[in-house]
Amino acid sequence: MEQLDQWKEQLLHWRTLAEDQLRQVPPVQLYAAAAVLIFTTLLLLSLRLLKRAKSNTIVLTGLSGAGKTVLFYQLRDGSIHGGTVTSMEPNDEIFVLHSETTEKRKTKPVHVVDVPGHSRLRPKLDEYLPQAAGIVFVVDALDFLPNCRSASEYLYDILTKGSVVKKKIPLLILCNKTDKVTAHTKEFIRRQMEKEIDKLRASRSAVSAADITNEFSLGVPGEPFSFTQCYNKVTTADASGLTGEISQLEQFIREYVKP
Amino acid sequence: MLEQLLIFTRGGLILWTCRELGNALRGSPIDTLIRSCLLEERSGAASYNYDAPGASYSLKWTFHNDLGLVFVAVYQRILHLLYVDDLLAAVKREFSKIYDEKRTEYPDFDEVFRQLKAEAEARAEDLKKANPVGRSIAGGVGNGNSKKQGSGNKAGSEGGGKKKSGGGDGDGDGDRKKGGRLENGHSNDNFVVGKETNLKGSSVNGKENESSNLGAFDVNRLQKLRSKGGNGKKGGDGAVAAKGPSKAEPPKKAVKKNRVWDESTPETKLDFTDHGADDGGERNVDFLAKEQGESMMDKDEVVSSDSEAEEEEDDDDAGKNSKPDAKKKGWFSSMFQSIAGKANLEKSDLEPALKALKDRLMTKNVAEEIAEKLCESVAASLEGKKLASFTRISSTVHAAMEEALVRILTPRRSIDILRDVHVAKEQRKPYVVVFVGVNGVGKSTNLAKVKENNLFPFNLFKILYVGVMMAACDTFRSGAVEQLRTHARRLQIPIFEKGYEKDPAVVAKEAIQEASRNGSDVVLVDTAGRMQDNEPLMRALSKLIYLNNPDLVLFVGEALVGNDAVDQLSKFNQKLADLSTSSAPRLIDGILLTKFDTIDDKVGAALSMVYISGAPVMFVGCGQSYTDLKKLNVKSIVKTLLK
Ligand SMILES: Nc1nc2c(ncn2[C@@H]2O[C@H](COP(=O)(O)OP(=O)(O)OP(=O)(O)O)[C@@H](O)[C@H]2O)c(=O)[nH]1
Ligand SMILES: [Mg+2]
Numbered sequence: 001m002e003q004l005d006q007w008k009e010q011l012l013h014w015r016t017l018a019e020d021q022l023r024q025v026p027p028v029q030l031y032a033a034a035a036v037l038i039f040t041t042l043l044l045l046s047l048r049l050l051k052r053a054k055s056n057t058i059v060l061t062g063l064s065g066a067g068k069t070v071l072f073y074q075l076r077d078g079s080i081h082g083g084t085v086t087s088m089e090p091n092d093e094i095f096v097l098h099s100e101t102t103e104k105r106k107t108k109p110v111h112v113v114d115v116p117g118h119s120r121l122r123p124k125l126d127e128y129l130p131q132a133a134g135i136v137f138v139v140d141a142l143d144f145l146p147n148c149r150s151a152s153e154y155l156y157d158i159l160t161k162g163s164v165v166k167k168k169i170p171l172l173i174l175c176n177k178t179d180k181v182t183a184h185t186k187e188f189i190r191r192q193m194e195k196e197i198d199k200l201r202a203s204r205s206a207v208s209a210a211d212i213t214n215e216f217s218l219g220v221p222g223e224p225f226s227f228t229q230c231y232n233k234v235t236t237a238d239a240s241g242l243t244g245e246i247s248q249l250e251q252f253i254r255e256y257v258k259p
Numbered sequence: 260m261l262e263q264l265l266i267f268t269r270g271g272l273i274l275w276t277c278r279e280l281g282n283a284l285r286g287s288p289i290d291t292l293i294r295s296c297l298l299e300e301r302s303g304a305a306s307y308n309y310d311a312p313g314a315s316y317s318l319k320w321t322f323h324n325d326l327g328l329v330f331v332a333v334y335q336r337i338l339h340l341l342y343v344d345d346l347l348a349a350v351k352r353e354f355s356k357i358y359d360e361k362r363t364e365y366p367d368f369d370e371v372f373r374q375l376k377a378e379a380e381a382r383a384e385d386l387k388k389a390n391p392v393g394r395s396i397a398g399g400v401g402n403g404n405s406k407k408q409g410s411g412n413k414a415g416s417e418g419g420g421k422k423k424s425g426g427g428d429g430d431g432d433g434d435r436k437k438g439g440r441l442e443n444g445h446s447n448d449n450f451v452v453g454k455e456t457n458l459k460g461s462s463v464n465g466k467e468n469e470s471s472n473l474g475a476f477d478v479n480r481l482q483k484l485r486s487k488g489g490n491g492k493k494g495g496d497g498a499v500a501a502k503g504p505s506k507a508e509p510p511k512k513a514v515k516k517n518r519v520w521d522e523s524t525p526e527t528k529l530d531f532t533d534h535g536a537d538d539g540g541e542r543n544v545d546f547l548a549k550e551q552g553e554s555m556m557d558k559d560e561v562v563s564s565d566s567e568a569e570e571e572e573d574d575d576d577a578g579k580n581s582k583p584d585a586k587k588k589g590w591f592s593s594m595f596q597s598i599a600g601k602a603n604l605e606k607s608d609l610e611p612a613l614k615a616l617k618d619r620l621m622t623k624n625v626a627e628e629i630a631e632k633l634c635e636s637v638a639a640s641l642e643g644k645k646l647a648s649f650t651r652i653s654s655t656v657h658a659a660m661e662e663a664l665v666r667i668l669t670p671r672r673s674i675d676i677l678r679d680v681h682v683a684k685e686q687r688k689p690y691v692v693v694f695v696g697v698n699g700v701g702k703s704t705n706l707a708k709v710k711e712n713n714l715f716p717f718n719l720f721k722i723l724y725v726g727v728m729m730a731a732c733d734t735f736r737s738g739a740v741e742q743l744r745t746h747a748r749r750l751q752i753p754i755f756e757k758g759y760e761k762d763p764a765v766v767a768k769e770a771i772q773e774a775s776r777n778g779s780d781v782v783l784v785d786t787a788g789r790m791q792d793n794e795p796l797m798r799a800l801s802k803l804i805y806l807n808n809p810d811l812v813l814f815v816g817e818a819l820v821g822n823d824a825v826d827q828l829s830k831f832n833q834k835l836a837d838l839s840t841s842s843a844p845r846l847i848d849g850i851l852l853t854k855f856d857t858i859d860d861k862v863g864a865a866l867s868m869v870y871i872s873g874a875p876v877m878f879v880g881c882g883q884s885y886t887d888l889k890k891l892n893v894k895s896i897v898k899t900l901l902k
Contacts, residue, residue: 086294
């Protein structure tokens with residue numbers, strides 16, 4: 001308490017000092033200063049608001065081993081450096097796409113987030129989805145069939161999330177590893193995933209009464225599921241993170257994060 | 260031989276691998292390590308074993324929390340490499356010096372590594388020479404303490420001495436190197452070194468400051484000790500104040516100090532018999548680590564908690580010194596800290612907040628052991644990190660704990676049981692669920708209720724109109740079959756029974772055959788409740804599971820249990836693993852918690868059980884009727900736990 005009192009005294013003292021100082025300054029200058037102050041705060045505030053309205057965040061998701069981290073570094077540096085291992089934390093950075101660094105005109109940097117696919121880390125995704133301008137769901141086209149079910153389940157969960165549905169965040173199903181000849185085509189992958197989600201829909205809706213995690217139901221009841229029925233736009237594309245063949249991914253990014 | 264050493268970011272980018280070693284690893288040991296150990300809140304273990312066709316590796320690792328780096332060494336398990344911990348620590352120390360966030364390639368580290376490896380190998384060689392019994396130690400635990408003590412001691416000081424002459428940096432450097440050497444060993448020596456620097460006080464401080472933002476573990480300890488020294492100084496007495504109490508400490512510590520730093524002092528050697536016992540044990544543990552990674556876990560924890568206790572003790576000593584000081588600083592400094600952001604979080608900063616969290620978890624019925632481990636793992640993940648501006652330590656700790664809880668409770672794999680049923684159906688196989696559990700409280704008085712709880716999922720399947728069949732495999736307790744029959748009649752579900760004479764494993768087998776004949780989609784196998792310590796019954800269960808290879812082994816437990824939950828579930832899993840005749844035993848896949856409605860906010864059992872078994876809570880029973888079965892909502896559980 002004593003300390004507080006001491007401080008109070010000190011403050012009062014300073015205040016009187018400050019008031020003295022102020023009286024010596026001509027009023028015109030004071031007004032000008034105040035005006036400048038108000039103007040800058042307003043400017044900063046409006047900038048903030050504008051920024052929030054136009055998100056530049058692209059979220060990379062998909063099962064573990066799909067190639068998200070490889071794609072992240074291809075986007076950033078155009079190289080995969082020494083290779084990758086399973087991620088334990090998201091990679092979250094704002095950068096100018098590597099392919100655009102050579103261009104003369106100035107381009108807007110993109111905020112790219114690579115969320116690990118390990119199921120224990122999936123709750124992390126919820127942190128990034130609300131601010132996402134676009135979602136890239138990376139699928140391993142090489143090793144697709146054994147993982148089809150779990151990939152579809154993950155995709156189902158994303159497509160039924162409230163934050164995605166309400167904001168109609170566009171989603172790209174990116175079939176990665178197409179450098180190998182045995183990779184499945186994007187049409188095949190799309191069809192298989194639609195089939196799988198259709199079955200999921202049946203089993204999920206049966207328990208939905210008790211289950212709160214899926215906020216929205218998917219598709220049109222009574223019709224076989226197709227991605228065209230989604231609230232948000234779902235497209236497919238090819239890529240190869242290993243060889244750096246990622247033009248379709250960059251195209252998607254530039255569609256939703258204007259340069 | 261060392262197979263490979265990798266340095267990568269937590270984000271998953273490999274920064275450096277040893278090209279010289281170059282030989283490609285078989286399988287993917289690193290990914291497996293990360294997925295099934297490091298991301299499962301089990302990074303406290305000493306090593307991890309990985310088997311691939313044609314190779315069996317052991318992996319060791321260490322983290323740098325502040326920089327977000329992971330260092331992993333891979334070596335052939337049959338070779339008990341003694342220098343791996345040593346090498347990892349050295350690599351961590353040297354690499355963090357040159358690490359830069361912007362850089363992604365470090366070809367210049369090749370040369371440094373070659374040198375570090377040579378040094379580490381030489382040290383290990385010395386150790387072997389000085390300690391020829393080194394190998395046999397692993398065989399006999401706890402024999403010949405004094406001998407080992409002597410030789411270990413020699414080797415230790417030799418290593419230290421060597422460093423001194425080679426480093427050229429003088430004393431401080433030597434100390435640091437030694438600290439690093441033992442860093443991962445979890446042994447007391449670590450602390451001995453720490454104390455030594457403490458005693459030296461200010462003289463060491465200057466030199467060590469340059470290394471202040473290196474390694475997360477040991478350096479933090481050193482840092483802490485250093486800050487204690489600093490406090491002492493501020494107190495006015497200078498370094499003497501810091502020295503005072505430690506000198507006056509009971510002889511125990513003095514002895515330990517001597518053990519490392521003096522080659523052989525007769526009087527202290529006599530004392531080894533007193534305190535050597537635990538030290539020797541730890542040394543054993545250290546060697547054993549190379550032998551049997553898994554079983555290390557427990558021992559390791561014992562050891563680390565041991566040393567923690569000591570550390571606390573140490574804290575108290577220093578606390579006496581700095582108390583008047585600390586009080587004066589009061590909340591002003593803490594306010595200032597929270598605004599300016601603090602340099603690096605130290606364990607002592609985290610302790611009060613963690614203690615509070617632990618208590619809170621325990622009031623929510625989380626088993627003490629689990630709460631303790633969680634706090635340790637959270638502390639390990641925060642130690643050495645920088646505190647952001649405008650945040651308090653308690654909120655940082657809170658956030659980290661929340662994240663850890665969400666991670667633990669989020670199921671590793673999908674728990675969409677109905678989808679699994681459909682898959683089995685497509686393959687024209689019945690989906691087999693085995694219910695296991697203890698006959699715990701209330702069983703004798705209120706059997707029917709427990710049984711009723713066991714039956715919850717029936718209704719779920721009925722909604723889906725899949726054919727369900729029950730198998731009465733509780734051939735142990737009289738009345739069990741009749742009871743199941745009553746339930747079956749009420750639910751209008753066919754039941755398969757063979758009386759009490761038969762082996763339950765055989766009954767289950769026949770039931771499954773019958774199910775595939777008559778086209779049932781799901782077989783629910785009811786087994787006798789058994790105590791986890793009942794060997795014959797557990798053996799029977801293990802046989803049942805092995806013989807029938809069910810799709811799901813569901814453990815039914817009460818949400819009411821506290822510390823008991825851990826014991827039940829871990830013993831069940833342990834027994835299933837031990838008694839199994841196959842090499843890859845089936846363990847518990849999921850948990851069904853009953854009486855969830857009766858526990859209010861004491862939801863801790865869910866956390867305890869999930870942590871200890873790694874299996875998800877698939878359902879919670881929220882009432883007496885057949886329909887009251889729900890899924891666990893992770894977010895709300897976490898919220899309740901931390902409320
Ligand atoms: N052939 C081929 N392999 C690829 C391609 N992209 C990635 N890979 C390989 O796939 C493996 C996994 O890639 P990561 O980028 O680490 O996978 P991730 O999606 O980040 O996985 P998590 O971090 O666990 O979620 C690596 O071994 C890559 O070499 C590709 O286009 N073609
Ligand atoms: Mg990754």
